[in-house]
Amino acid sequence: MGKIAVFILMFLPLVSFGQKEVSLKKKYFGNYVGDIPAYKMDTGSGVVQVSSSAIYVSIEKEGITVTIGNNKLTGTYDVLFEAKTYYLLDAKMEGQIAAERIMVYKRGKHIVRDGMFPQPVSDLKKVKR
Numbered sequence: 001m002g003k004i005a006v007f008i009l010m011f012l013p014l015v016s017f018g019q020k021e022v023s024l025k026k027k028y029f030g031n032y033v034g035d036i037p038a039y040k041m042d043t044g045s046g047v048v049q050v051s052s053s054a055i056y057v058s059i060e061k062e063g064i065t066v067t068i069g070n071n072k073l074t075g076t077y078d079v080l081f082e083a084k085t086y087y088l089l090d091a092k093m094e095g096q097i098a099a100e101r102i103m104v105y106k107r108g109k110h111i112v113r114d115g116m117f118p119q120p121v122s123d124l125k126k127v128k129r
Contacts, residue, residue, distance in 0.1 A: 022079045024059070024087055028104050032057045032111050034124030036068065041118050055122055057102070057111065064091050066100065066113075077102070 038052045056067040059077070066073045075093035082088075085107065091100040101114040109126035 022082045022087070024077075024079055024089070024104065026061070028087070028106075029059050029061060031127050032059070032124035033127050034113075034122050036115060036122045037120050039118055039120050055113065055124065057113065057124055059089075059102075059104070059111075064089075064093075064102075066091070066093065075100075 034055050035052050036055050039050050041048050041050055053069050056065075058065040058067075062076075064075055064077045066075075073093040073096065075091055075096075077089045077091040080088045080090050085105060087104045087106075089100075089102040089104060091102055093100060098116060100116070103112045103114075105111065111124050111126075113122045113124065115121055
């Protein structure tokens with residue numbers, strides 16, 4: 001078991017040198033608007049119906065802002081990787097333990113926010129500033 005751990009620790013730095021840092025292109029910065037669809041949430045004492053609500057996401061070079069109803073969250077993001085058709089962002093919001101996952105599509109001027117459980121996935125369209 002010890003030999004495997006030593007091998008992994010020696011191999012890990014070599015893997016990180018092979019990856020180049022990916023950054024989001026300027027043309028994907030901007031404001032995005034959409035809706036979080038209605039969903040049901042189990043509160044432990046019963047099931048509650050949560051109505052749909054508007055969501056606004058602003059992506060800038062310096063950070064990201066997510067607004068749902070009266071709640072406004074700001075934070076930073078890292079580009080986890082660039083695929084052929086999208087970028088995957090890992091957004092760390094202030095006051096939240098879990099990170100938000102956002103897919104920024106290269107075509108169609110839209111993003112998809114993977115909702116925090118039990119929120120469903122939201123599709124947002126880019127709007128002019």
